[in-house]
Amino acid sequence: MTLWQEFSKGIVRENPVLKILLGFCPTLAVTTLVINALGMGAATTFVLVSSNLAIALVARFIPENVRIPCYIVIIATFVTVVELLIQAFSPALNAALGIYIPLIVVNCIILGRAEAFASKNPVLPSILDGLGMGLGFTFALVILASIREIFGNGTWLGFNVIGIEGFSPILFFALPPGAFLGLGLLIALVSAYQRKR
Amino acid sequence: MNDILAIIIGGIFVNNVIFIKFMGLCPYIGVAKRIDTAVGMSLGVLFVITLASTITFFINYAVLVPFNIEFMRTVTFILVIAALVQMVELVVRKLSSTLYNALGIYLPLITTNCAVLGVALLAIKNDYNFWQMLAYAVSSSLGFGLALIIFAGIRTKLDSADIPLPFRGVPIALIVASILAMAFMGFSNMVK
Numbered sequence: 001m002t003l004w005q006e007f008s009k010g011i012v013r014e015n016p017v018l019k020i021l022l023g024f025c026p027t028l029a030v031t032t033l034v035i036n037a038l039g040m041g042a043a044t045t046f047v048l049v050s051s052n053l054a055i056a057l058v059a060r061f062i063p064e065n066v067r068i069p070c071y072i073v074i075i076a077t078f079v080t081v082v083e084l085l086i087q088a089f090s091p092a093l094n095a096a097l098g099i100y101i102p103l104i105v106v107n108c109i110i111l112g113r114a115e116a117f118a119s120k121n122p123v124l125p126s127i128l129d130g131l132g133m134g135l136g137f138t139f140a141l142v143i144l145a146s147i148r149e150i151f152g153n154g155t156w157l158g159f160n161v162i163g164i165e166g167f168s169p170i171l172f173f174a175l176p177p178g179a180f181l182g183l184g185l186l187i188a189l190v191s192a193y194q195r196k197r
Numbered sequence: 198m199n200d201i202l203a204i205i206i207g208g209i210f211v212n213n214v215i216f217i218k219f220m221g222l223c224p225y226i227g228v229a230k231r232i233d234t235a236v237g238m239s240l241g242v243l244f245v246i247t248l249a250s251t252i253t254f255f256i257n258y259a260v261l262v263p264f265n266i267e268f269m270r271t272v273t274f275i276l277v278i279a280a281l282v283q284m285v286e287l288v289v290r291k292l293s294s295t296l297y298n299a300l301g302i303y304l305p306l307i308t309t310n311c312a313v314l315g316v317a318l319l320a321i322k323n324d325y326n327f328w329q330m331l332a333y334a335v336s337s338s339l340g341f342g343l344a345l346i347i348f349a350g351i352r353t354k355l356d357s358a359d360i361p362l363p364f365r366g367v368p369i370a371l372i373v374a375s376i377l378a379m380a381f382m383g384f385s386n387m388v389k
Binding site for chain 2: 080083179183185
């Protein structure tokens, strides 16, 4: 597999959310607004790339039995870095994402990539794999957030996109039930498209 | 006393971990296929969340706060939870084979359950005292169990339903969750 394929597979073909069906917790929780989805996507991508890099470097020194706790500590370290950075530079994003920033630790995508890819591959492919998976995760988040923000709030990334006089947003999409419904329909759409081909 | 009651109602219904806070979705989608496995998983989660929240609560106020290293909270808590789940598995296996048969297979799955870390962190973030924390941990896990068992009940019916092919599996589970979440929204504003 070429390096380009390692990078691009996570974006569409093996999209972690829409195809592999991992990491639903942050996907549903932060997608009320596109800006939150971008923030969560960037934070998760940073953690994915750094933890993949670190794990690819140290994997062969870690004994088999204790590898999962070791990976979790490495991931948690980078999550703490991200948490402190967001607190320092973007208090608004920190308030919007709240508890879901430390919960990046238990995002199954990250531990999944560490175990399935970074521990068995050299550094460069691991970085590209993390970057691709992170972008795929961000991509899925932004699609779901776009649906929820446009219908639930009438805006996209803060801009008013529905110019209809007297349009009142469908609050349902901004609330938790809308998140479940939106993601359910998206995954069904992807699977219907796959069946057709 | 009133605040404890508010926390309990809040934890089970108003801020249900699955439907409102979106934590612990993996077991919700993966394990809740039959009612008896849902009950087993719920009991395991109740046990681990309560124990983990209690231990992390003491670690936070006895170690992290006095030494002024609260920024280590995420790393410490996840390690404690991972170690705790392993230890509980060993202890349960030695002590009671009935309990192990009932809970054993669910325990390893619980480490990666974000509800455990989430509840432990939220109890600290909300500045709960010990009893409030305990009420919050127990009621959150009861809310988790309630959601899991309701969904397992619905899923046994779904098995015999004629669902369009692309919706089979995860999509229909999420749409059922959407309808259940709408029902749970009815409890909002019950407690502040």
